[in-house]
Amino acid sequence: MDQHLHVFVTVAEKQNFSRAAEALHMTQPAVSQYIRTFEDNIGVRLLERTSKYVRLNKAGEMVYHHAKEIIGLYTRMQNLVDDLANKAGGPLSIGASYTFGEYVLPHIIAKMNEAYPDIRPTVSIGNTAEIADAVKRHQLDVGIVEGHFKDEELLQTEPFAEDDMVVVASPEHPLAASPRRVSMEKLQEQTWILRELGSGTREAADTVFQKYGISPTSVMNISSTQPIKEAVGAGLGISLLSQWAIQKELQYGDLQIIEVSGLPFRRQFSIVTASLFQTKALQVFIELLRNNKELTVFRAD
Incomplete structure (x- = not known):
């Protein structure tokens, strides 16, 4: 002036x-x-x-x-x-696949709210395919997904964390008493309780089956992780789940990790966006994801 x-x-x-x-x-x-x-x-x-x-x-x-x-x-x-x-502020629409959205994202948002109270986040939880599609259609500012999805080349994708997938069963399940690592062939005989097709967790299970050449004879599909944990805890079968998702159940003895040859299976979580231009609020959120020390950080070479 x-x-x-x-x-x-x-x-x-x-x-x-x-x-x-x-x-x-x-x-x-x-x-x-x-x-x-x-x-x-x-x-x-x-x-x-x-x-x-x-x-x-x-x-x-x-x-x-x-x-x-x-x-x-x-x-x-x-x-x-x-x-x-x-100043970072205003609305921010976030989408996340079930595992990350239900068990990790709430802690990230709590940190963001403490440091940037003017940011107003809204959260949508869905499977990987749903979240990626919503980002592509500009219905979400950012998505956090696991595995691969349709039209992946149309979005900006940044791997940022790793997650170990393990086989879990009820502590009373016969496999839980095994003193040795369980073979993949033995797992093929079990009833598997899995997420629906299109979810990253289901993709991880299918990848493990394909890698080790097994085809379970009995599969039960459930579209959410929490009821899968309840079903496994009730002795209905076994499942492949994220270690992020089972911390409380392990702590209280409701589930037990089965030691399996070739596991755990490690998968990547990625940040997906549809535009190169980012609001200040979106930049803040992505930096929180990148710098969260509670996550096993993945860095591409």
Whole structure:
């Protein structure tokens, strides 16, 4: 903003050169020089000066009125720019696949809320295919998914964490008493309780089956991790689940990890976005994901 304008307004409001100089942290001669230069630029005298006071004349009142408006507009403009450049806030729509969304994301959002209370997140939980599709259609700002999905090349994808998948069973299951690692062939005979097709957890299980050449004879499909854990805990079968998802059940003895040759199976979680242009809120959220030390960080070479 033009310093001459600021000095003029201050002198007009203080009605005294000395008090204006004090408020502006300037010398009185410097203030007087600013006013003379400003009046010369305007082309008319703006202040009536006496030994006792300084007052606006008619031209000065007109200039003062517009000067205040100009200063107000400038201040508003600067505040808006500062908010845009320096403050993260506003709505942020986040999508996550079930495992991450149910067991990890709430802790990330709690940290974000503490550090950036002006960000207003909304969360959608779905399988990997659903979340990726919503990001592609710009219905979500960002997605956190596991495994691969349709039209992957249409989105920006950044692997950021790893997750170990383990076989779990009820502590009363016959496999839980095995003193040795269980073979894949032995697992083929068991009833498997798995997520639905399209979920990253199901993709991980299918990858394990394909890798070791097994085809379970009995499979029960359930579309959510929590009821799968309940079914496994009740002795209905075994499952392949994320270690993130079973911490409480392991702690309370409701589930037990079965030691299996070739496992755990490690999978990647990725951040997916649809645009190269990111809001400040989205940048903050992605940095929290990247820097969360509770996750096993994956870094592509």
